[in-house]
Amino acid sequence: MTAPQRILTVFGTRPEAIKLFPLIHVLEADARFDSRVCVSAQHRGMLDQVLEISGVVPHHDLDLMTPDQTLDALTARLLTGLGAVMDEERPDWVVVQGDTATAMAGAMAAYYRKIRVAHVEAGLRSGNIYHPWPEEVNRKVIGAIAALHCAPTETAAEALRRENVAPSTVHVTGNTVIDALHWITGRIAREPNLAGGLANLEARFAGKRIIGVTSHRRENFGGGMEAIAQAVRTLAARPDAAVIFPVHLNPNVRQVMNEALGGLENVALIEPLDYPHFARLLDMSTLMLTDSGGVQEEAPALGKPVLVMRETTERPEGVIAGTARLVGTDAERIVAEATRLLDDPDAYSAMARAHNPFGDGRSAGRIAELLAAA
Ligand code: UD1
Numbered sequence: 437m438t439a440p441q442r443i444l445t446v447f448g449t450r451p452e453a454i455k456l457f458p459l460i461h462v463l464e465a466d467a468r469f470d471s472r473v474c475v476s477a478q479h480r481g482m483l484d485q486v487l488e489i490s491g492v493v494p495h496h497d498l499d500l501m502t503p504d505q506t507l508d509a510l511t512a513r514l515l516t517g518l519g520a521v522m523d524e525e526r527p528d529w530v531v532v533q534g535d536t537a538t539a540m541a542g543a544m545a546a547y548y549r550k551i552r553v554a555h556v557e558a559g560l561r562s563g564n565i566y567h568p569w570p571e572e573v574n575r576k577v578i579g580a581i582a583a584l585h586c587a588p589t590e591t592a593a594e595a596l597r598r599e600n601v602a603p604s605t606v607h608v609t610g611n612t613v614i615d616a617l618h619w620i621t622g623r624i625a626r627e628p629n630l631a632g633g634l635a636n637l638e639a640r641f642a643g644k645r646i647i648g649v650t651s652h653r654r655e656n657f658g659g660g661m662e663a664i665a666q667a668v669r670t671l672a673a674r675p676d677a678a679v680i681f682p683v684h685l686n687p688n689v690r691q692v693m694n695e696a697l698g699g700l701e702n703v704a705l706i707e708p709l710d711y712p713h714f715a716r717l718l719d720m721s722t723l724m725l726t727d728s729g730g731v732q733e734e735a736p737a738l739g740k741p742v743l744v745m746r747e748t749t750e751r752p753e754g755v756i757a758g759t760a761r762l763v764g765t766d767a768e769r770i771v772a773e774a775t776r777l778l779d780d781p782d783a784y785s786a787m788a789r790a791h792n793p794f795g796d797g798r799s800a801g802r803i804a805e806l807l808a809a810a
Pocket residue numbers: 449450451478479480481482483501502503504505507510535536537538570571652653654685686687
């Protein structure tokens with residue numbers, strides 16, 4: 437019998453954890469793999485929420501988050517910390533996901549050791565290196581290094597081929613976020629208490645339409661965040677709507693949102709929700725306002741219209757399908773688009789179609805087969 441492939445999965449933030457736990461579950465259950473997990477803890481609290489619900493126990497935890505971390509200091513700590521773990525583990529593959537600093541540094545550290553890199557959610561491109569910033573460059577760096585590119589969609593695969601990535605290394609697997617969403621909704625169906633903590637807000641906002649909001653992008657800090665806050669404030673003045681806004685732990689987000697929205701009757705500014713409660717929020721919301729990548733993928737899968745508060749998106753599939761709309765960070769535009777959805781039932785039902793261009797919930801299994809065959 438051949439020795440199992442040693443796979444070191446590296447991640448550090450909430451969205452990476454959500455999109456990698458389905459793959460780790462599959463790798464752990466398959467004797468063809470020796471699954472090892474290293475978290476940088478680029479995020480601490482928000483990462484731990486996902487580790488806890490998913491049952492993933494890392495073999496290495498670098499615990500390297502610092503308050504209001506800068507990109508260069510974070511990247512320096514990541515490179516040395518992840519490199520040391522790779523020297524100890526000597527894996528056959530390093531798996532990274534998406535476009536965070538942890539993913540980029542993980543790919544670089546692996547490359548410096550000539551360890552093969554598999555990139556989950558490969559090929560997303562906005563075409564603008566400052567939107568999203570710094571993620572567009574992070575994922576291009578990973579794309580230049582990876583030996584296996586797991587593209588969520590054909591659009592993403594085509595973007596890689598246009599960059600002259602060898603077609604034989606590019607595979608359309610779907611996005612593991614849909615695997616994660618299926619897994620969590622299954623858990624909630626069996627254990628409703630896992631997502632029972634929003635009952636107070638449901639009672640407080642009974643009879644109102646819920647607008648779910650998330651925002652955290654670095655390129656929106658400053659003016660963009662203030663405009664988003666202003667738009668939320670205006671929408672919350674409607675007597676028939678209420679906003680539930682789990683606020684990212686980044687201090688640059690919290691300060692703006694607390695100042696602009698704290699104490700408003702129709703706005704619940706709450707701590708980041710764990711994944712089951714966030715899935716519940718998606719379910720109870722009429723629409724989502726977000727600059728998040730993952731939420732752009734999850735909301736259409738649940739038939740919830742998404743207004744994307746960004747200038748560009750690397751996820752055109754939802755926009756093309758008509759379930760997401762790019763509205764930028766101009767307060768008036770955000771308010772106008774949200775108002776249209778709230779006041780025009782035809783406009784709303786045109787967007788509120790469950791549509792899932794991002795995957796069928798079986799992406800992790802496909803990625804494992806690709807790793808086994810490579
Ligand atoms: C990072 C990723 C971004 C991803 C986002 C997901 C990079 C460059 N950016 O955002 O791609 O979309 O995570 O949320 O990798 N903080 C806490 N506790 C936490 C998490 C964050 O206190 O659990 C605070 C800390 O003060 C930390 C700050 O938020 O320094 C920023 O965290 P960081 O990971 O650097 O955030 P972003 O770069 O904004």
